[in-house]
Amino acid sequence: MIDFSQKKAILIEDMAEARILQKKMLTDFGFKSIDIAMKAESAIELLRDNTYDLILSDYNLGNGKDGQQLLEEVRHSELIPNTSTYLMVTAETSIEMVMGAIEYQPDGYITKPFSQALLQRRLLKLVESKEKLRSVNTALDSKNFKKAIEECEEIIEKYPYLEGKCHRIIGECYISLGRYSDAKNVYSTALKKQKMPWSLFGLAKTLFLMEKYVSAEKKFQQLMLDNKFFVNAYDWLAKCLIAQNRHDEAKTVLIDAIERSPKSILRQIELGKLSLQLKDYFLAEMSFRRAVFLAKHSCFNSPEIYLNHLRSIAGMASQEEVLPRQKDGFKSTLKKIEEFRLEDIDVATSTHEITIQFYLNQNDSRSATDALALWESDYQEGLAHQPSEQHKVTLDIEG
Incomplete structure (x- = not known):
């Protein structure tokens, strides 16, 4: 007891x-x-x-x-x-x-x-x-991965029923040490004894880190077939596909992952970034809108989430007329980024640039000109970098 x-x-x-x-x-x-x-x-x-x-x-x-x-x-x-x-x-x-x-x-x-x-x-x-496992966890807390491996080996001898848990830790320690071949051997040996999700996932991740993307992809797909709710496998499969320049397939994989676990802000951000890169602005807007919602209480809250939400709506405006709710979303995110904008001159500058581009994409040169005037005012007060001549020339032409 x-x-x-x-x-x-x-x-x-x-x-x-x-x-x-x-x-x-x-x-x-x-x-x-x-x-x-x-x-x-x-x-x-x-x-x-x-x-x-x-x-x-x-x-x-x-x-x-x-x-x-x-x-x-x-x-x-x-x-x-x-x-x-x-x-x-x-x-x-x-x-x-x-x-x-x-x-x-x-x-x-x-x-x-x-x-x-x-x-x-x-x-x-x-x-x-x-x-x-106290001695192992103490070593892990101090990031002494070699010591953690040694302690795991001793515990396996003392408590054989903890072998699986210890091998899992040993594999993760080898990855942390960059000893991928050793990690691969640990996971491969564990798989031969008993097919467990952690060992297959560890092997697939190790193959990815060894840049063996095709082999890693097959292992991640196998894991997803065996356990469709092993969501981390979807993230790493997407990394594999991106490494092979198969971005559209990676996007589909991340969409599937989010359907299974929608509260992961990091996954929403990753899908949003990939969608922006592919100029799928509708999906990017949806992903970053969810990320903005989750960011409020998240330790991963950052101005880049809000800027990317603004960029996605500006991108939508370049392809079609945005709906009133999307315009409202743009204004809402502008308000939410205010606290970051006042503290970071780069964030303020990016916000002004995106706002002007949004109005230009909507053929609203009057609002774009007003936005440039606000940018000039912030520059004079030292709150933003100086507007580029390109923006001034563009607005003159539009006007």
Whole structure:
């Protein structure tokens, strides 16, 4: 049995009744140190200042970041060590929720309503595994991948049933070290013993990194046939196709991936960029519009998302007359980029350039001239770079 009295937990839950119930369960298990957060933002502050053995987080956290976006941020910012156990709690069982959460790899998730006995069994299993792998995870936290490999080999001898988990870590460590041939051998050997999705995915990813794109493509396709919800395989297949200059096929693959897991902002951005490159402005607009929506509470929020949304609508305007809702979308994104524009002279300049181009593509020279006047004003105040002579000449001709 695990002695929970020596472990520290954080409970992240916005509903008072659920908080009280879950805290009582953790107390009954033996936890003495339990911090509470009602919102993702307050949880992040606690995670910055403390190290927890257990993070028990609800998926729905009211207004602001949800549980997936919280997990996304703490993984991206490395706010939780590998030695911690992260358990996602949810009342939802939709594929969108499950796939979105799994992509950022919680150690497990449990569906409401759950009994105290079920939670205890789940925690015991997860924490026991973490305890046995503590030396490995400590090495991973310090990015000492050679040490992690050595520790994994010792654990395989001591706990043979953890062989699969250790081989998976060893393969990832070899990739991190750039030792692709060694990683390939680990995954190939694991596949011969038992065909598992992680080993096939690892082998395919290694082949890609070795620039063996055709072989990697076949492996990713095989994995997708075996498990259509292994969404990361779609991302890497798209990378393979792009490396082979098969951009239209890559676009189709990313569309399929987004249908299975639509809450991934990085995937929306990737599809948007590819669509812009292919001048599929309709799809680019849709992708970046979704990315703008997701960016509000995402750690991946950046001005480039908003600029690309503006570029996609300007591109649409060059091909056809845009609809009123698309014009409204352009204005809405202009407002959202304001905070970035005021802080970054390059963002402000790009915003002015795209705005003028949008109006010119709509044959609205009056609005374009007004936009140039605003650009000139920002330049005089030191908020943007100087407008180019090309824009001035173009507007003179249009006028």
